[in-house]
Amino acid sequence: MLIQQEKTDLFSLLRPIKQPKIWAYLAWVDTVNQYRRTLLGPLWILLSLIIFVLAVGSVYSGLFSVEYFDYITFMAAGMIAWNWSSAILIGSGTIYSSNAGLILDYPVNKPYLIWSHTMGQMIIFLHQLPLFIIIYLLGGIQVNINMLYIIPSICIIFAINIGVAAALSILVVRYRDLNKILTSLIVVIMIVTPIFWKPEMVTGMRALVYYLNPFYYIVEIIRNPLLGLEPKLFHYVVSSIIALASLLVGAFAHKRYSKYVVFWV
Amino acid sequence: MTVREVYLEVSGGNLMLPINGTEKRLFSRESLKKAVGGRIVSENNKKYVQCLKDVNIRLESGDRLGLIGHNGAGKTSLLRALSGIYPIGSGEIKVSGKISTFISQGVGLSPDMNAVEYLEMQCVVQGYNKKETADFTAKVLDFIELGEFAYMPIRTYSSGMKARLMASTAIFFPCDILLIDEGIGAGDANFSEKFDKRLKEFFAAAKIMVMASHSNDLLKKWCNKGAVMAKGEILFLGEIGEAIAYYKSLQAPFFKKNKISVGN
Numbered sequence: 001m002l003i004q005q006e007k008t009d010l011f012s013l014l015r016p017i018k019q020p021k022i023w024a025y026l027a028w029v030d031t032v033n034q035y036r037r038t039l040l041g042p043l044w045i046l047l048s049l050i051i052f053v054l055a056v057g058s059v060y061s062g063l064f065s066v067e068y069f070d071y072i073t074f075m076a077a078g079m080i081a082w083n084w085s086s087a088i089l090i091g092s093g094t095i096y097s098s099n100a101g102l103i104l105d106y107p108v109n110k111p112y113l114i115w116s117h118t119m120g121q122m123i124i125f126l127h128q129l130p131l132f133i134i135i136y137l138l139g140g141i142q143v144n145i146n147m148l149y150i151i152p153s154i155c156i157i158f159a160i161n162i163g164v165a166a167a168l169s170i171l172v173v174r175y176r177d178l179n180k181i182l183t184s185l186i187v188v189i190m191i192v193t194p195i196f197w198k199p200e201m202v203t204g205m206r207a208l209v210y211y212l213n214p215f216y217y218i219v220e221i222i223r224n225p226l227l228g229l230e231p232k233l234f235h236y237v238v239s240s241i242i243a244l245a246s247l248l249v250g251a252f253a254h255k256r257y258s259k260y261v262v263f264w265v
Numbered sequence: 266m267t268v269r270e271v272y273l274e275v276s277g278g279n280l281m282l283p284i285n286g287t288e289k290r291l292f293s294r295e296s297l298k299k300a301v302g303g304r305i306v307s308e309n310n311k312k313y314v315q316c317l318k319d320v321n322i323r324l325e326s327g328d329r330l331g332l333i334g335h336n337g338a339g340k341t342s343l344l345r346a347l348s349g350i351y352p353i354g355s356g357e358i359k360v361s362g363k364i365s366t367f368i369s370q371g372v373g374l375s376p377d378m379n380a381v382e383y384l385e386m387q388c389v390v391q392g393y394n395k396k397e398t399a400d401f402t403a404k405v406l407d408f409i410e411l412g413e414f415a416y417m418p419i420r421t422y423s424s425g426m427k428a429r430l431m432a433s434t435a436i437f438f439p440c441d442i443l444l445i446d447e448g449i450g451a452g453d454a455n456f457s458e459k460f461d462k463r464l465k466e467f468f469a470a471a472k473i474m475v476m477a478s479h480s481n482d483l484l485k486k487w488c489n490k491g492a493v494m495a496k497g498e499i500l501f502l503g504e505i506g507e508a509i510a511y512y513k514s515l516q517a518p519f520f521k522k523n524k525i526s527v528g529n
Contacts, residue, residue, distance in 0.1 A: 001392040025389045029375075029382075036377040036418075105368040107349040174285075259352040262345075263283050 002026070002112045008258055013166050013251045016115040023112050027119035045127045049079060060196055073140055073227065076131055078195035081222035084125045084157060085215050086186050091121060092165035093172030093179040100265040110258050114169065118161040122154065132226050141228050150225040152236070156243050157218060163246030167253040173264045174257075189215055214242050269361055271441045271472040273324045273347060277356035280317035280346055280497070281306070303337060303497045316342035317353065318497040324473050324490075331488035331505055332477040333512045339497040340477035344368060344444045347475060362441030362472065367449060376420035380411055380430050383419065387434050401437060408463065409433045410456075425453060432460065436467040443471040448483050481509050 002022055006012065016023050035041035057072035064071070095117045102108055136143050172178045193215045194202075202209060210216040217239040224231055284305075304315040316339050324330055332340040345351040347358065348366040374383065384405055388398035406415055409429045414422060422430070432449050449464065450457070468474060468487060478484050484491065484505060491508025493501040493515070501511045 002390045019392070022389055022392070025386075029378075029386055033375050033377060101369070104345075104350065106366055107364070262350055262352075264285065 002109055003106045004109045006109050008255050010251050010255050012258075013111050013114070013162065013247070013254045016109075016111050023115035023119055026112070026116035027123060030116070030120050031123050042127050045124060046130060049076065049083075049128055049131060053079060056196070064197070064201070069140060073135055074198065074223075075196060076135075077223040077226040078219055080125065080128045080131070080226065081219040082190065082193065082195050082215075083128065084121055084161075084222070085218045086190065087121050087124070088157075088161045088164050089168070089182050089189075090179075090186055091117065092161075092168040093182065095165060095169040096173045096261050096265050103262055103265050110261065111166070111254065114162060114165045117165055118158060121161055122158060125154075129226075144228045146228050146230055147225050149231045150222065153221040153225060153239075156221060156236070156239050159243040160218065160239070160246050163243065163248070163250035166250030167246070170253050170257045170261060173261055189213070193219060195219060214238075217242065271326050271362035272359070273322075273362070273442055273473055273475075274359040275320050275322045275343075275347065275353075275356065278317050278320035278343075278346060278353050278358065279355045280315075280342060280351055280353050281308075281313040282316050282342070282351075284312040284314060303339060303342075316351075316497050317346060320346075320356070320497075320499055322492065322499070322502065324475070326472040328490055329468075329474045329488040330476070330490045330492060331484035331508065332475065332492050332494060333484065333508055334494035338494040340494055341368065341446050342497070343494070344446055344475060344477055348444050360442070363439075364442045364444060365435075365438060365440035365471075366444045367435055368444075368446045374419060374427075374431065377418050379418055380406065380409070380415040383430065384434060387438075391438060405433055405437050408437070408459075429456060429460075433463075436460075436464055439470060441472050443468070443474040443476075445474070445476045448476065448478055448480070484509065 001019075031042075038044065040047065053072050053076045057075050058068065060075070061068045061071040095113050096103060096110075099108070099113055102113075103110075132141075135141055168178075172182075192209050193213055194210050199207070199210055199216070217235050220232070220235045221239050223229075224235070282303075304318075306313050306315055320339075320343060322330070332343060334340050342351065344366070345368065346353050347360075348364055348368075349358075349360075350366070350368075378386070381402060384402045385398055388401050393401060409415075411422075411426060411430070414426065419427065419430075428450075435449060450460070474487070476484065476487060488505045491501075491503065491505040491512075492499050493508050493512045495515075500515070501508055503511075
């Protein structure tokens with residue numbers, strides 16, 4: 001339950017998996033609340049993505065002298081993946097500070113807040129997929145079996161989000177500068193991650209820019225299935241390792257420090 | 266179903282609240298002697314407020330404890346420690362029974378939701394199933410008499426209507442141990458009577474209650490025991506009438522001399 005005193009151990013972070021109803025519901029309510037009193041509601045996310053991709057795509061396809069439609073589908077898939085991965089870094093920090101009232105007044109079982117936040121991010125991600133359904137219907141990309149790989153990819157990113165959010169939410173609430181640092185860092189990461197450019201455009205030692213960049217693997221496992229490309233085992237192995245590592249760090253951070261969050265919010 | 270013994274016990278409870286972001290600021294000697302608030306102590310260059318100091322209480326079924334004390338005496342901190350919101354630094358808290366905490370009302374209230382959605386959300390948070398949620402929602406809606414407003418966004422409610430909704434939601438969730446800060450109250454004279462009646466049933470159903478309040482009338486009405494607190498310590502623990510009398514006897518010298526004289 002959300003409001004419940006609980007001893008924290010290493011598995012506390014994962015326990016909400018047994019009660020998906022609660023965090024899924026909270027995420028749903030949060031999402032619905034964001035769209036109240038707006039005319040287009042969830043369509044806004046999709047619309048802004050389309051506008052961004054069409055506009056920026058026309059500039060960059062010219063710069064790289066590549067075919068326009070190919071380029072914008074590549075970029076759209078990359079942006080959808082990037083929107084979620086960047087939110088893992090930027091959004092996680094506010095989980096506890098935005099629930100300060102709840103944390104100060106009730107014995108909140110904090111992992112539920114992390115799961116509901118992650119679920120919220122996933123809902124936003126799912127909002128953007130209709131763009132690809134339109135592209136498929138227009139015949140831009142042939143529908144194929146590779147697209148089903150999106151399911152394990154979503155599970156992996158969900159796990160990464162849980163782990164990173166558990167650790168970052170505590171760190172940011174204690175050290176408020178961290179969110180400012182992350183916000184300025186995220187633009188740099190976006191530029192060095194292959195979203196606007198294709199990995200094969202960068203060769204030699206420069207390729208390390210993406211090989212050493214965890215975001216590259218996260219983006220790839222979402223982008224490839226969306227484009228119907230064959231999945232690469234290497235990407236899945238690395239991103240699964242990232243998921244395990246972040247869950248481990250998150251679980252430790254949660255076990256050790258989550259009880260002090262109430263002092264810091 | 267076996268009947269569990271319900272109890273709440275604190276032994277040697279200490280709580281030091283870290284103050285972050287004030288490391289560079291100096292606390293003058295004068296401010297340390299202020300009458301209100303807990304003691305500010307320094308340890309390894311870090312400042313802390315000593316919210317609770319060696320608190321020992323054991324409450325059993327039937328106990329209704331009133332917490333008495335000036336602002337910052339540690340009443341809310343004790344409630345937060347009892348409910349598990351604050352992790353106590355040393356000492357031990359043992360609890361048997363389901364705890365409900367009312368430190369403030371209306372957390373999680375979004376102005377664009379309506380009353381029905383608010384009630385449903387509270388039920389999900391409590392882990393209710395579909396049928397329990399429907400029953401609960403119907404019961405509370407019937408009680409608060411919001412009429413058509415139950416389906417209007419909460420931002421259109423008057424503050425009295427909001428209070429009705431939030432306070433009534435709270436007193437329909439059953440619990441064994443009730444921790445309340447500054448009482449629960451709602452609505453106009455007409456509703457207040459109905460609310461008080463329900464509140465009485467609710468309080469009677471709880472096996473243990475701890476209430477912090479500045480109102481002696483409220484404490485006398487609902488409590489049978491009293492604890493007088495100052496600077497995080499419990500100075501007196503006993504029958505509620507005696508506790509109030511003890512607190513009154515403290516008050517005069519307390520504010521004149523800026524220090525507490527405890528009996529001896």
